[in-house]
Amino acid sequence: MAYETVLGLEVHIQLATRSKLFCACPNEFAGEPNTRVCPVCLALPGALPTLNAAAPAMVARLGLALGATVHERSIFSRKNYFYPDMPKDYQISQYDRPIVTGGFLDIGTAQAPHRVPITRVHLEEDTGKSSHPEKPGDREETRLDFNRCGVPLAEMVSEPAMRSAEEAFAYLVALRRLVRWLGISDGDMEKGSLRCDANVSIRPVGAKEFGTRSEIKNLNSIMGVKNAILAEVARQTGVLDAGGTITQATLLWDQDKERLQVMRSKEEAHDYRYFPEPDLPPLDFPAAALEAERAALPELPLDRARRFEAALGLPAYDADLLTDAKDLADYFEETVVAGAPAKAAANWIGNDVLRTLKETGRSLPEFAATLPPARFAALLNLAAGGTLSSKLARDLFAVLLREEGEPAELAKRHGLVQESDAGALLAVAEAVLDANPSVTADFLGGKDKALTFLVGQLMKETKGRANPALAQQVLREALSRRGTPN
Amino acid sequence: MTDRPYWQWSAGEIAGAVAAGKASGDEVVRAHEAQADLWEPHVHAFLTRVPGGIPSSDAPALAPGQRPLLSGVPVAIKDNLVTRGVRTTCGSKILEHYVPPYDATVVARLKAHGARIVGKSNLDEFAMGSSTENSGYGPSRNPYDVSRVPGGSSGGSAVAVATGQAAVGLGSETGGSVRQPAAFTNLLGLKPTYGRLSRYGLVAFASSMDQVGVFSRSAADGARVLAALSGHDPLDATSLPGPALDFEALDLGPETANGLVVGVPRALLGDGLDDDVAEGQRIVEAALQAAGATVREVHLLPPSSWVATYYLLATAEASSNLARFDGIRYGLRKSASNVLDLYRETREAGFGAEVKRRILLGTYALSAGYYDAYYGKAQKARRRIQQDLAAALEGCDALLFPTTPTPAFKLGEKADDPLAMYLSDIFTIGANLAGLPALSVPAGFTGGGLPVGVQFTARASREDVLYRLAAALEHQLTDPKERRWPTKPS
Numbered sequence: 001m002a003y004e005t006v007l008g009l010e011v012h013i014q015l016a017t018r019s020k021l022f023c024a025c026p027n028e029f030a031g032e033p034n035t036r037v038c039p040v041c042l043a044l045p046g047a048l049p050t051l052n053a054a055a056p057a058m059v060a061r062l063g064l065a066l067g068a069t070v071h072e073r074s075i076f077s078r079k080n081y082f083y084p085d086m087p088k089d090y091q092i093s094q095y096d097r098p099i100v101t102g103g104f105l106d107i108g109t110a111q112a113p114h115r116v117p118i119t120r121v122h123l124e125e126d127t128g129k130s131s132h133p134e135k136p137g138d139r140e141e142t143r144l145d146f147n148r149c150g151v152p153l154a155e156m157v158s159e160p161a162m163r164s165a166e167e168a169f170a171y172l173v174a175l176r177r178l179v180r181w182l183g184i185s186d187g188d189m190e191k192g193s194l195r196c197d198a199n200v201s202i203r204p205v206g207a208k209e210f211g212t213r214s215e216i217k218n219l220n221s222i223m224g225v226k227n228a229i230l231a232e233v234a235r236q237t238g239v240l241d242a243g244g245t246i247t248q249a250t251l252l253w254d255q256d257k258e259r260l261q262v263m264r265s266k267e268e269a270h271d272y273r274y275f276p277e278p279d280l281p282p283l284d285f286p287a288a289a290l291e292a293e294r295a296a297l298p299e300l301p302l303d304r305a306r307r308f309e310a311a312l313g314l315p316a317y318d319a320d321l322l323t324d325a326k327d328l329a330d331y332f333e334e335t336v337v338a339g340a341p342a343k344a345a346a347n348w349i350g351n352d353v354l355r356t357l358k359e360t361g362r363s364l365p366e367f368a369a370t371l372p373p374a375r376f377a378a379l380l381n382l383a384a385g386g387t388l389s390s391k392l393a394r395d396l397f398a399v400l401l402r403e404e405g406e407p408a409e410l411a412k413r414h415g416l417v418q419e420s421d422a423g424a425l426l427a428v429a430e431a432v433l434d435a436n437p438s439v440t441a442d443f444l445g446g447k448d449k450a451l452t453f454l455v456g457q458l459m460k461e462t463k464g465r466a467n468p469a470l471a472q473q474v475l476r477e478a479l480s481r482r483g484t485p486n
Numbered sequence: 487m488t489d490r491p492y493w494q495w496s497a498g499e500i501a502g503a504v505a506a507g508k509a510s511g512d513e514v515v516r517a518h519e520a521q522a523d524l525w526e527p528h529v530h531a532f533l534t535r536v537p538g539g540i541p542s543s544d545a546p547a548l549a550p551g552q553r554p555l556l557s558g559v560p561v562a563i564k565d566n567l568v569t570r571g572v573r574t575t576c577g578s579k580i581l582e583h584y585v586p587p588y589d590a591t592v593v594a595r596l597k598a599h600g601a602r603i604v605g606k607s608n609l610d611e612f613a614m615g616s617s618t619e620n621s622g623y624g625p626s627r628n629p630y631d632v633s634r635v636p637g638g639s640s641g642g643s644a645v646a647v648a649t650g651q652a653a654v655g656l657g658s659e660t661g662g663s664v665r666q667p668a669a670f671t672n673l674l675g676l677k678p679t680y681g682r683l684s685r686y687g688l689v690a691f692a693s694s695m696d697q698v699g700v701f702s703r704s705a706a707d708g709a710r711v712l713a714a715l716s717g718h719d720p721l722d723a724t725s726l727p728g729p730a731l732d733f734e735a736l737d738l739g740p741e742t743a744n745g746l747v748v749g750v751p752r753a754l755l756g757d758g759l760d761d762d763v764a765e766g767q768r769i770v771e772a773a774l775q776a777a778g779a780t781v782r783e784v785h786l787l788p789p790s791s792w793v794a795t796y797y798l799l800a801t802a803e804a805s806s807n808l809a810r811f812d813g814i815r816y817g818l819r820k821s822a823s824n825v826l827d828l829y830r831e832t833r834e835a836g837f838g839a840e841v842k843r844r845i846l847l848g849t850y851a852l853s854a855g856y857y858d859a860y861y862g863k864a865q866k867a868r869r870r871i872q873q874d875l876a877a878a879l880e881g882c883d884a885l886l887f888p889t890t891p892t893p894a895f896k897l898g899e900k901a902d903d904p905l906a907m908y909l910s911d912i913f914t915i916g917a918n919l920a921g922l923p924a925l926s927v928p929a930g931f932t933g934g935g936l937p938v939g940v941q942f943t944a945r946a947s948r949e950d951v952l953y954r955l956a957a958a959l960e961h962q963l964t965d966p967k968e969r970r971w972p973t974k975p976s
Contacts, residue, residue, distance in 0.1 A: 039586075039587065039588050042815060043810045043815070044568075044586065044587070045568060045574065045576070045581065045584070045586065045810070045811075045816075046566075046567075046568040046586070046590055046687040046688055046689045046690070047686070047687075048685060048690075048721060048722050048723065049723065050720065050722070051723060080805075080806050080809065080852070082812060082826075082829055084812075084814050084825055087810060087814075087815060088809065088810050089809030089812055090806050090809055142825075144814070271853055271854045273805075273849065273853060273854075273857075274852075275802060275803075275806070275852055275857075275861060278692075278693035278694035278803055279693050279723060279724065280723050281723060281724065
């Protein structure tokens with residue numbers, strides 16, 4: 001039978017605040033175990049949470065970017081269950097009144113828009129980490145590290161609106177771009193900054209009812225999400241085709257073995273006994289604060305791509321590429337504002353700049369500190385004005401990354417200036433002909449292609465500085481003096 | 487200054503003399519320690535005594551312009567307030583050897599004001615109880631009759647202040663735990679407005695009602711402690727802004743109650759009220775009128791719903807608040823072969839019967855399928871009680887009714903009957919549910935020599951009204967200097 005896949009994703013987004021959600025401990029990745037802890041995040045007797053206001057502001061920003069409702073009042077609730085790496089043995093989360101409800105995540109391109117409806121986004125605290133014995137011979141003990149305890153998480157829940165593992169993949173890519181774009185998370189799935197649970201079910205094509213779903217946890221790479229979903233869809237299809245029924249279960253994805261394991265069945269489901277957190281007053285987001293957040297919201301990726309197409313005449317491919325990250329789009333736009341031709345800037349960024357970043361491992365801000373948009377624009381204008389061939393421009397680009405100074409001046413100093421003096425080039429052309437009598441003879445004998453070789457020789461003699469059009473022109477002139485081309 | 491022994495001095499007298507160099511803080515502390523040596527074998531006020539007082543070298547500086555209000559004043563604090571470097575048990579075996587690495591905000595402020603914390607006082611385990619019989623370390627006893635309870639859960643601090651082992655004391659209230667023992671031991675016991683004193687470092691029982699409270703032998707001393715400890719605490723999200731009152735400007739003179747209106751909900755004073763308690767209420771009403779206050783009847787719904795509402799909400803919050811005592815990070819840990827058994831064995835061995843009972847009740851009240859019928863309904867009832875008390879306070883400055891239906895009961899009398907024990911709090915928990923400030927004040931003695939107390943309840947943040955009424959009674963009835971001290975049993 002043919003089935004349709006139904007997917008909903010729950011993504012935990014680690015927020016890039018400076019300190020933790022309910023205490024002043026630094027919110028930083030890694031560090032020696034249990035060095036970023038205090039009475040509050042260790043849940044010592046008597047300690048109380050106080051809210052870091054930067055975190056709800058980030059959730060509100062995400063909500064605005066999703067076109068969602070950001071509620072003026074939301075409520076923290078306690079989710080009660082025992083776990084050794086959760087010191088209070090309850091998690092401060094949000095339950096029936098989250099900060100954000102509704103909205104959409106754009107997962108398409110400006111050319112092919114596609115939106116996934118969002119159920120809610122709420123704020124909660126992260127737990128610590130347990131490490132268990134991994135192999136025989138390891139000491140039989142569990143070690144607890146509470147550094148991550150109390151790190152702010154935004155949990156974003158989608159509607160069950162996706163229909164393929166590819167869509168789930170696109171959803172995560174789009175979400176990663178968005179959280180980075182908004183500056184609310186580094187979005188690094190491998191580091192755990194984005195953690196995904198997938199709700200997977202299948203139903204006969206055309207059916208209206210949803211099938212029984214399973215929840216897959218522990219998905220820590222975008223490719224892992226895709227593979228786990230494909231594996232689970234295959235499993236459910238097998239069960240149904242064999243006449244079986246799906247039972248609701250929570251599954252774990254083993255990244256190394258690329259295999260699903262059953263974590264617990266419905267009978268073992270927790271009763272979390274949610275109730276309003278009495279240690280924290282309701283979280284109020286006054287209209288004025290929300291307006292300020294809205295005013296500070298950057299232009300979103302798809303809007304920017306559409307503007308690059310419409311206002312700057314870029315092809316869709318370039319517009320999508322440049323809006324992959326906000327700093328990239330900013331760099332491009334500032335370069336254009338500094339006077340560079342848009343298409344040339346797009347080409348250069350898409351090729352040379354991205355390649356340089358990849359080769360050097362530098363971030364764009366580091367790169368831009370060396371080659372600010374204005375300096376980059378000056379280079380592009382030298383090339384556009386005919387002063388530099390594309391080869392000379394690339395040489396100058398390399399020089400600009402090594403040395404300080406104005407592009408025009410550095411070009412001069414390094415002799416990266418196009419030779420456009422016909423008289424000077426004519427002398428070189430004569431010398432090239434003298435040095436290559438047989439090729440010269442070939443040309444004069446009617447082999448037009450021989451000119452290409454001679455141009456190359458001339459470029460070599462001038463170390464590439466000759467204006468290519470002028471080079472051909474003076475060669476033809478010199479050749480014409482030695483005979484009549486046929 | 488006075489020829490009374492130091493242990494009879496008020497906190498104000500001590501602070502004044504020590505600040506002026508006219509008395510030595512060490513000598514003052516020694517006098518109180520001598521009282522402790524005499525009384526402790528009979529009353530067991532303290533779980534941990536600290537000779538010379540807890541060092542305050544780590545005290546934070548006072549804010550500019552603030553002057554120390556408690557120089558050299560010996561203070562007893564309930565053992566559910568955490569103290570850096572000094573064991574804090576909460577009266578529970580699960581924290582028998584627990585030494586906190588930080589000070590509760592009120593402890594830090596006591597130190598900053600020059601107070602000498604002489605010990606950590608006994609309490610019902612995790613403040614759950616009304617007699618201190620639920621302490622994991624044995625009960626405290628009432629110094630006016632050692633066969634009787636001192637009340638609870640803050641019984642230890644009350645006994646320490648009543649016997650001159652400390653000049654003032656801190657307790658905590660979730661449902662009457664300061665006012666009830668104050669009434670049983672001839673003291674003033676303040677439950678401030680919710681949020682008035684920081685809860686940071688007060689080990690939580692029911693967070694939405696927990697509040698640090700003050701024991702004193704006079705209105706002036708209580709107001710002094712409140713002034714020293716109040717003020718916004720950024721570490722407590724429910725902390726109120728600003729100080730509770732301007733201590734220097736507070737009028738505690740004979741005319742201070744002139745013109746105040748006091749409402750009496752007569753419906754509360756019906757059957758079941760002990761005759762001596764009813765007499766105390768009458769005496770206080772007459773004294774207030776003599777002091778120029780108007781006493782009039784107000785309507786209040788019967789408090790029968792208070793106890794049920796309180797026990798649903800308080801146990802629900804407690805079931806969550808006490809989850810952290812799991813044997814993983816601190817306190818008692820029983821070894822077990824897996825983590826679930828570790829939790830079970832640790833909590834089985836570490837918690838007493840009443841704590842387990844309340845955790846079970848609270849867990850049940852929050853369970854799927856029962857939440858709406860219990861916790862949800864109790865929240866609605868709480869709002870109604872808040873509205874009712876607010877309405878009663880609309881036309882008056884304070885309400886007046888007894889703190890407890892009876893004077894101190896015998897040890898063991900209610901220990902096996904939780905419901906009877908819960909009902910001894912029937913008059914106090916309204917203020918806790920509503921978050922209002924309330925003060926129990928002495929109202930004489932029974933024929934058998936047991937103290938009786940009545941309480942005032944004021945509008946939010948009007949602790950000043952409470953202490954003015956209490957001061958007026960002192961002028962009308964008993965000068966605190968002439969207080970009736972308990973007699974040490976031979």
